[in-house]
Amino acid sequence: MELKYSAERAAQILVSLLKQHNIKKVVASPGTTNMTFLVTAMHDPWFEIYSSVDERSAAYIACGLAEESHEPVVLSCTGATASRNYMPGLTEAYYRQLPILAVTASQNYDKVGHLSPQLIDRSTVPNDVARRSFAAKVIKDADDEWADEIIINNAILELKRHGGGPVHLNFQTGYCKDYSVMDIKPARKIERVALADSNWPELPSGRIGIFVGSHTRMSDELTEAIDRFCGEHDALVFCDHTSNYYGKYRVAMSLPFEQQLHRLSPLKNIDLVIHIGGVSGDYPSATLRPKAVWRVNEDGEIRDLFRTLKVVFEMPELKFFTHYASLGGDRHSLLDEYKADYDLTVSQIPELPFSNAWIAQHTASHIPANSIVHLGILNSLRVWNYFPFPEGVRSNCNVGGFGIDGIMSTLFGAALADKNKLCFAILGDLAFFYDMNSLGNRHLPRNMRILMINNGRGAEFRLYNHLGSMFGEESDNYIAAAGHFGRKSPDLVRHYAEDLGFEYFTASGKDEYLSNLNRFLTPELTDRPMLFEVFTESENESNANEMLQSIRKNVAGKASQLIREVMGDKGVATIKKILGK
Numbered sequence: 001m002e003l004k005y006s007a008e009r010a011a012q013i014l015v016s017l018l019k020q021h022n023i024k025k026v027v028a029s030p031g032t033t034n035m036t037f038l039v040t041a042m043h044d045p046w047f048e049i050y051s052s053v054d055e056r057s058a059a060y061i062a063c064g065l066a067e068e069s070h071e072p073v074v075l076s077c078t079g080a081t082a083s084r085n086y087m088p089g090l091t092e093a094y095y096r097q098l099p100i101l102a103v104t105a106s107q108n109y110d111k112v113g114h115l116s117p118q119l120i121d122r123s124t125v126p127n128d129v130a131r132r133s134f135a136a137k138v139i140k141d142a143d144d145e146w147a148d149e150i151i152i153n154n155a156i157l158e159l160k161r162h163g164g165g166p167v168h169l170n171f172q173t174g175y176c177k178d179y180s181v182m183d184i185k186p187a188r189k190i191e192r193v194a195l196a197d198s199n200w201p202e203l204p205s206g207r208i209g210i211f212v213g214s215h216t217r218m219s220d221e222l223t224e225a226i227d228r229f230c231g232e233h234d235a236l237v238f239c240d241h242t243s244n245y246y247g248k249y250r251v252a253m254s255l256p257f258e259q260q261l262h263r264l265s266p267l268k269n270i271d272l273v274i275h276i277g278g279v280s281g282d283y284p285s286a287t288l289r290p291k292a293v294w295r296v297n298e299d300g301e302i303r304d305l306f307r308t309l310k311v312v313f314e315m316p317e318l319k320f321f322t323h324y325a326s327l328g329g330d331r332h333s334l335l336d337e338y339k340a341d342y343d344l345t346v347s348q349i350p351e352l353p354f355s356n357a358w359i360a361q362h363t364a365s366h367i368p369a370n371s372i373v374h375l376g377i378l379n380s381l382r383v384w385n386y387f388p389f390p391e392g393v394r395s396n397c398n399v400g401g402f403g404i405d406g407i408m409s410t411l412f413g414a415a416l417a418d419k420n421k422l423c424f425a426i427l428g429d430l431a432f433f434y435d436m437n438s439l440g441n442r443h444l445p446r447n448m449r450i451l452m453i454n455n456g457r458g459a460e461f462r463l464y465n466h467l468g469s470m471f472g473e474e475s476d477n478y479i480a481a482a483g484h485f486g487r488k489s490p491d492l493v494r495h496y497a498e499d500l501g502f503e504y505f506t507a508s509g510k511d512e513y514l515s516n517l518n519r520f521l522t523p524e525l526t527d528r529p530m531l532f533e534v535f536t537e538s539e540n541e542s543n544a545n546e547m548l549q550s551i552r553k554n555v556a557g558k559a560s561q562l563i564r565e566v567m568g569d570k571g572v573a574t575i576k577k578i579l580g581k
């Protein structure tokens with residue numbers, strides 16, 4: 001049988017990515033642990049491989065080769081003490097910024113410390129032998145494959161980043177004996193574009209969406225640049241209440257993306273997503289399936305939320321959008337299509353039970369202009385994301401770490417920054433009681449208003465689609481943590497708030513809520529901060545979530561009923577098969 005490439009996918013990915021990144025020079029030292037990589041490389045005529053028994057010498061050879069050829073050079077060695085001998089050469093490379101990729105092969109790393117022969121601990125490297133150190137693992141499933149693709153791209157890209165230098169890649173092997181692979185499936189190449197580069201890629205044609213994770217406030221200049229970009233390329237901007245983009249092409253993604261029928265929607269089949277901002281608490285956006293992603297951030301890091309990242313632009317967003325919006329324009333057909341679809345979803349919202357979601361539905365659009373709203377983790381952010389705020393209202397949520405522990409404190413800080421701005425916190429009872437000492441702080445300003453939805457527990461864990469719901473009421477013991485903090489006492493928070501000088505309101509039903517709402521939303525600054533405690537039932541929270549998330553499923557149900565009438569059961573099955581449902 002002809003022997004060619006290793007069946008070990010990590011070795012294939014390394015070879016595939018080295019080729020795609022135009023790296024061909026290798027200095028190889030002998031051994032077993034680096035066999036899967038070396039055999040795969042030596043059977044591909046692309047590579048130019050030199051042998052050096054002595055790893056110390058190999059690293060210096062790589063220095064000379066890299067210096068003179070102006071090309072990156074790969075080092076490959078086995079286990080035992082081999083890699084330790086790279087140190088002098090890599091130290092030289094570090095201080096001279098020579099692009100050398102030291103690929104040190106290793107057994108399964110979990111065995112470190114268990115007296116395995118020929119296995120040393122390479123988890124820390126001296127500061128001045130490599131710009132960064134990475135570890136690729138043996139691939140057992142799709143997640144491992146994704147991780148290795150990212151790690152190896154990352155290692156290769158570091159060779160030339162910020163002036164460049166040596167990089168360490170610890171490469172684990174399973175000693176696969178199968179070398180019968182004739183063709184290698186190409187791995188996904190990720191590129192990085194820096195501001196000074198001249199070869200910026202062309203924008204692909206097709207549907208373009210800008211996805212904005214949590215983002216600091218945008219300047220008017222950036223908003224205008226994004227609008228020009230969207231106008232020129234017929235793009236739109238997917239946002240939630242943490243995105244902080246308020247330009248012409250903003251679309252609220254949460255409610256439509258949560259709908260079942262939208263699995264069929266071409267609106268999710270975006271060809272290119274331009275990814276800006278940080279962590280997003282908008283879980284439904286994970287249903288976006290872009291063919292390609294371009295990430296734009298000054299940090300320049302590979303952050304592959306959608307798993308189709310192709311290019312990272314290490315630069316300010318303004319530079320990116322200005323570059324790709326040279327012509328400007330007024331195209332908006334994708335936006336119109338999206339809005340029509342969105343309006344259809346909204347028009348079918350059923351009457352919701354009294355819950356955080358119902359409160360959001362009847363409050364969000366009445367928040368006074370120029371206010372700031374901070375939303376609680378997780379249920380508050382989710383259900384308020386379904387309903388837009390009026391223009392001029394800015395909103396935020398602690399999605400950096402998703403803690404329920406400092407929501408009111410964070411708002412407190414925001415309220416101190418501008419004491420003339422109304423600052424609203426909307427959060428649940430567990431989050432409230434966690435952080436309640438902040439309300440007694442002597443610096444607390446009067447522009448703070450708290451809307452606390454007291455359902456007596458972490459209702460999140462009793463939602464119909466949460467894992468915790470399968471344990472029913474038993475979840476209340478330890479998962480949803482019910483029964484604490486006075487068990488929805490009508491007096492506890494009232495006393496605390498009033499004694500601290502808050503204006504306090506309460507409601508346990510729709511009419512009572514609405515009768516207090518006007519006062520709570522007084523657009524002017526009042527004498528005292530306010531606290532509105534609303535009592536709801538966690539069952540209603542769950543029902544409201546379910547109703548909002550299945551608005552369009554009902555339409556899908558009707559559609560399949562219609563198809564069934566016309567084409568019979570077989571027709572429905574065929575269509576489902578085509579749609580992959």
Ligand SMILES: Cc1ncc(C[n+]2csc(CCOP(=O)(O)OP(=O)(O)O)c2C)c(N)n1
Pocket residue numbers: 356376377378379380402403404405427428429430431432453455457458459460461
């Ligand atoms: C500091 C911290 N501990 C635990 C969690 C896990 N957690 C996420 S949501 C949640 C429940 C919050 O309950 P509540 O504030 O009453 O909101 P509800 O779900 O009832 O709307 C918890 C405990 C967290 N996010 N942060």
Ligand SMILES: [Mg+2]
Pocket residue numbers: 428429430453454455456457458459
């Ligand atoms: Mg709660």
